Amino acid sequence: MFESLSDRLSGIFDGLTRRGALSDKDVGTALREVRRALIEADVALEVVRQFTEAVREKAVGAEVVKSVTPGQMVVKIVHDELVAMLGEEAEPVSLNAPSPVCIMMVGLQGSGKTTTTGKLSLRLREKQNKKVLMASLDVRRPAAQEQLRQLGEQTGVETLPIVEGQSPVQIANRAMQAAKLGGFDVVMLDTAGRTHIDEPLMAEMAEIRDAADPHEILLVADSLTGQDAVNLAESFNKRVGVTGIVLTRIDGDGRGGAALSMRAVTGKPIKLMGTGEKMDALEDFHPKRIADRILGMGDIVSLVEKASETIDAEQAEAMAKKMQKGLFDLDDLSQQLGQMANMGGMGGLMGMMPGMKKMKQAIDGAGIDDSVFKKQQAIISSMTRHERKNPKVLNASRKKRIAAGSGSSVQQVNQLLKMHRQMADMMKAMSGKKGKGMMGKMAA
Numbered sequence: 427m428f429e430s431l432s433d434r435l436s437g438i439f440d441g442l443t444r445r446g447a448l449s450d451k452d453v454g455t456a457l458r459e460v461r462r463a464l465i466e467a468d469v470a471l472e473v474v475r476q477f478t479e480a481v482r483e484k485a486v487g488a489e490v491v492k493s494v495t496p497g498q499m500v501v502k503i504v505h506d507e508l509v510a511m512l513g514e515e516a517e518p519v520s521l522n523a524p525s526p527v528c529i530m531m532v533g534l535q536g537s538g539k540t541t542t543t544g545k546l547s548l549r550l551r552e553k554q555n556k557k558v559l560m561a562s563l564d565v566r567r568p569a570a571q572e573q574l575r576q577l578g579e580q581t582g583v584e585t586l587p588i589v590e591g592q593s594p595v596q597i598a599n600r601a602m603q604a605a606k607l608g609g610f611d612v613v614m615l616d617t618a619g620r621t622h623i624d625e626p627l628m629a630e631m632a633e634i635r636d637a638a639d640p641h642e643i644l645l646v647a648d649s650l651t652g653q654d655a656v657n658l659a660e661s662f663n664k665r666v667g668v669t670g671i672v673l674t675r676i677d678g679d680g681r682g683g684a685a686l687s688m689r690a691v692t693g694k695p696i697k698l699m700g701t702g703e704k705m706d707a708l709e710d711f712h713p714k715r716i717a718d719r720i721l722g723m724g725d726i727v728s729l730v731e732k733a734s735e736t737i738d739a740e741q742a743e744a745m746a747k748k749m750q751k752g753l754f755d756l757d758d759l760s761q762q763l764g765q766m767a768n769m770g771g772m773g774g775l776m777g778m779m780p781g782m783k784k785m786k787q788a789i790d791g792a793g794i795d796d797s798v799f800k801k802q803q804a805i806i807s808s809m810t811r812h813e814r815k816n817p818k819v820l821n822a823s824r825k826k827r828i829a830a831g832s833g834s835s836v837q838q839v840n841q842l843l844k845m846h847r848q849m850a851d852m853m854k855a856m857s858g859k860k861g862k863g864m865m866g867k868m869a870a
């Protein structure tokens with residue numbers, strides 16, 4: 427499914443990662459090529475736009491860590507944004523409801539609904555040891571109920587006996603009743619499809635939903651139909667409400683656009699993917715694994731991850747040692763501010779260190795956001811080295827000079843100094859009697 431996109435992206439990044447230094451222009455060119463590759467892969471335009479903007483923003487702000495090249499950093503950023511676009515964490519089908527748990531399958535005719543019903547039922551029984559009952563609610567296509575019955579025979583999963591002349595809602599009610607009486611854990615409702623969306627179909631789905639009160643409503647969509655699949659998911663979601671998406675025919679040679687846009691456009695997780703016609707060809711959808719597959723640069727991604735981890739840990743350790751000695755000057759504050767700005771204000775070095783929460787709260791309480799971090803760093807960098815190490819020497823005229831040099835007011839300089847004093851006091855208090863254990867841990 428993702429081969430051609432994957433080839434394109436590795437082509438773009440191969441050159442980039444080998445270079446020692448990157449100009450803004452290099453990054454800009456690479457991003458334009460990425461953008462084109464995504465559009466050609468049939469990813470929704472709005473999603474492409476959001477994606478490239480997020481990557482550009484992060485690439486500009488990124489601090490390149492030791493031992494990796496700027497190009498490798500860009501690969502990591504693209505990878506992370508791909509994962510975000512695909513939904514971050516895997517979201518498996520949920521059975522977290524009182525038995526019998528009802529799972530309703532919806533989608534167009536031919537999308538793979540019945541096949542997926544069989545696959546999922548089999549998996550729930552074999553892997554999760556569940557007693558599953560399948561029922562076909564398709565009374566329009568004469569062979570539909572028979573198709574599911576045969577699938578049941580083939581997989582050994584029970585199906586609801588066919589009763590001619592019942593409406594979909596009647597069958598749904600009968601299935602729920604039978605499941606309760608028979609001690610089933612899960613009821614799978616395979617609904618009717620059409621060749622296209624129409625109002626009677628939607629009304630029928632809504633009626634079944636109201637009758638059976640399903641815990642999951644899974645939309646089955648053919649990934650080969652690209653943006654049509656995305657639009658379909660949006661319509662179903664608006665009218666019937668879906669809890670997750672199953673993308674079928676991932677084994678086909680589609681361009682991948684549906685898989686890549688589905689989550690961002692609908693806001694619903696892709697929970698499963700169909701990877702073939704056989705009954706065992708069903709997999710959980712793991713955003714990270716798919717991103718790895720698309721980018722094909724897993725080595726670089728883990729290299730950058732490792733490098734960032736060790737550097738963060740080294741810095742945290744050095745900082746902890748300083749604090750232990752009661753030393754925390756404006757250079758250290760500047761470093762902290764930089765960290766926080768880079769990490770979107772959250773966590774940062776402080777968040778990584780136990781006991782640092784309070785300090786972060788003090789900063790947050792002062793109403794400081796990321797742009798303020800940059801401003802404060804500018805103030806600090808307008809000081810001389812001597813002033814940064816000994817803030818006590820900052821008298822009125824020095825403050826005036828620093829304010830002018832950093833394009834801020836004396837009041838802002840004073841605010842910064844006050845914050846630094848509070849932080850230094852807090853650290854001193856923490857390295858005293860009460861905090862000893864904690865500081866010891868931090869330095870360890």
Ligand code: GDP
Binds near residue numbers: 701703
């Ligand atoms: P329904 O009308 O939505 O119930 O669709 P079916 O379940 O009858 O599937 C239609 C066809 O698609 C069948 O021939 C299935 O074997 C095939 N199919 C379903 N899922 C997949 C998949 O993930 N990969 C491939 N290659 N074929 C699939």
